[in-house]
Amino acid sequence: MTFNIAIDGLTTTGKTSIGYSLAKRLNFNFIDSGLFYHYLAYYNINSTNFNQHTYNTLINCSNSNTFSSLDISQKASELSKDEEIRSLINQEIKKLTKEKRFVVVGRDITTNILPDAEFKILLSADFETRFGRRVMQLVEENPQNILYDIITHDNDSKSLINCLKKINFCKRCKKSIDNNFDSESYKSTTLSSITIITEESQKSLKNKGIFDDVIKKYSAKYITSQSGTVENDNIFWSDNEMQMDDKYRLLLSNYSLTCKLEEKYLVALSHLTLVEKYSIPVKETKNAIETQLIIQSNLKKKYKEMITSYEIDSREFSLIVPITSKKQIPISKRINPNKNYFDYYNIPTGKKERDEIYDEYAIREIKEETGITI
Ligand SMILES: Nc1ncnc2c1ncn2[C@@H]1O[C@H](COP(=O)(O)OP(=O)(O)OP(=O)(O)O)[C@@H](O)[C@H]1O
Numbered sequence: 001m002t003f004n005i006a007i008d009g010l011t012t013t014g015k016t017s018i019g020y021s022l023a024k025r026l027n028f029n030f031i032d033s034g035l036f037y038h039y040l041a042y043y044n045i046n047s048t049n050f051n052q053h054t055y056n057t058l059i060n061c062s063n064s065n066t067f068s069s070l071d072i073s074q075k076a077s078e079l080s081k082d083e084e085i086r087s088l089i090n091q092e093i094k095k096l097t098k099e100k101r102f103v104v105v106g107r108d109i110t111t112n113i114l115p116d117a118e119f120k121i122l123l124s125a126d127f128e129t130r131f132g133r134r135v136m137q138l139v140e141e142n143p144q145n146i147l148y149d150i151i152t153h154d155n156d157s158k159s160l161i162n163c164l165k166k167i168n169f170c171k172r173c174k175k176s177i178d179n180n181f182d183s184e185s186y187k188s189t190t191l192s193s194i195t196i197i198t199e200e201s202q203k204s205l206k207n208k209g210i211f212d213d214v215i216k217k218y219s220a221k222y223i224t225s226q227s228g229t230v231e232n233d234n235i236f237w238s239d240n241e242m243q244m245d246d247k248y249r250l251l252l253s254n255y256s257l258t259c260k261l262e263e264k265y266l267v268a269l270s271h272l273t274l275v276e277k278y279s280i281p282v283k284e285t286k287n288a289i290e291t292q293l294i295i296q297s298n299l300k301k302k303y304k305e306m307i308t309s310y311e312i313d314s315r316e317f318s319l320i321v322p323i324t325s326k327k328q329i330p331i332s333k334r335i336n337p338n339k340n341y342f343d344y345y346n347i348p349t350g351k352k353e354r355d356e357i358y359d360e361y362a363i364r365e366i367k368e369e370t371g372i373t374i
């Protein structure tokens with residue numbers, strides 16, 4: 001049975017994030033219509049041949065990292081003004097969504113592309129929130145260019161804004177959902193969308209049953225999300241899952257990632273000062289970046305400590321058997337109560353310092369552990 005959910009809203013209101021996670025949870029297909037424009041822009045900018053295979057994989061895809069830089073975004077906006085391209089993409093979306101269940105997001109979806117969608121959501125968020133999100137998302141880009149990009153996109157969406165102003169909004173969209181900064185995360189907005197969709201859909205006999213299993217599955221999670229569970233994206237590992245060398249490599253790569261992120265956030269922070277000149281409120285964005293800076297700096301410190309301790313632990317360890325001219329083997333007693341084998345006797349043992357040659361190492365250990373100078 002066809003059942004489409006159309007999600008509309010200005011740029012950076014969270015259409016893609018919310019739409020994608022909604023589709024995953026409902027087991028619907030997903031289309032980010034903007035991705036088609038980004039994709040065409042990518043091939044246009046890079047002057048490469050159109051790749052039908054990649055084009056086909058845009059369905060059910062939300063990860064547009066390759067196509068998400070600002071120059072691609074600007075080009076996408078330019079291409080979207082070409083009526084022929086728009087018409088081709090819109091026809092494609094209409095055709096695809098005739099058969100299965102889809103969540104489709106993008107400009108004009110609720111009004112022009114899928115006016116008959118069974119369920120419509122309009123997402124909203126204020127300008128500063130949207131600007132802040134984009135700065136965080138494209139942290140290496142200059143916020144002044146981001147500002148320009150958002151204004152261009154909002155300009156593209158004038159017809160949507162006018163259309164929504166003119167008509168009775170509730171007739172067009174079942175609910176308007178505020179996806180502002182103060183909402184916990186887009187995940188909780190997704191879950192509240194599900195609740196609204198399931199409640200509304202159950203009222204209509206036509207759709208009854210479609211969401212039954214979704215309600216069962218997600219109602220418990222919704223409550224968890226509301227009470228403030230935060231998911232952490234940090235990578236952790238356990239000793240038994242990984243060889244020591246892999247662990248060391250991962251530590252080094254995590255450390256260098258945190259250094260790079262810290263640098264990016266610092267640059268973004270200094271760029272924001274320029275944007276403030278336009279009287280754009282950037283306090284929230286600055287706070288968010290400052291929080292990220294603290295997180296990255298703590299992570300950097302943690303990784304550094306772990307690397308140092310790994311390097312100390314993984315130093316070469318040897319037993320040394322010194323034999324005196326009288327054919328005696330000196331032994332020592334372990335006197336540190338906090339170490340293993342306290343009160344036992346042993347021959348000199350220990351870890352080689354990284355810059356020591358073997359002779360120096362043996363001489364040092366024998367001196368430290370038996371008092372004999374060689
Ligand atoms: N409630 C939220 N809280 C924090 N960040 C959010 C929230 N919703 C979305 N975001 C973040 O905002 C950024 C933009 O979101 P997204 O790409 O989903 O918006 P969009 O409406 O699809 O934008 P566009 O129309 O330009 O494609 C992403 O980095 C996303 O993770």
Ligand SMILES: Nc1ccn([C@@H]2O[C@H](COP(=O)(O)O)[C@@H](O)[C@H]2O)c(=O)n1
Binds near residue numbers: 038076106108153157
């Ligand atoms: N249905 C759509 C979706 C997007 N556009 C325009 O394409 C550009 C890129 O889209 P994003 O919102 O994903 O960045 C942008 O200018 C959109 O307005 C469109 O015309 N129709």
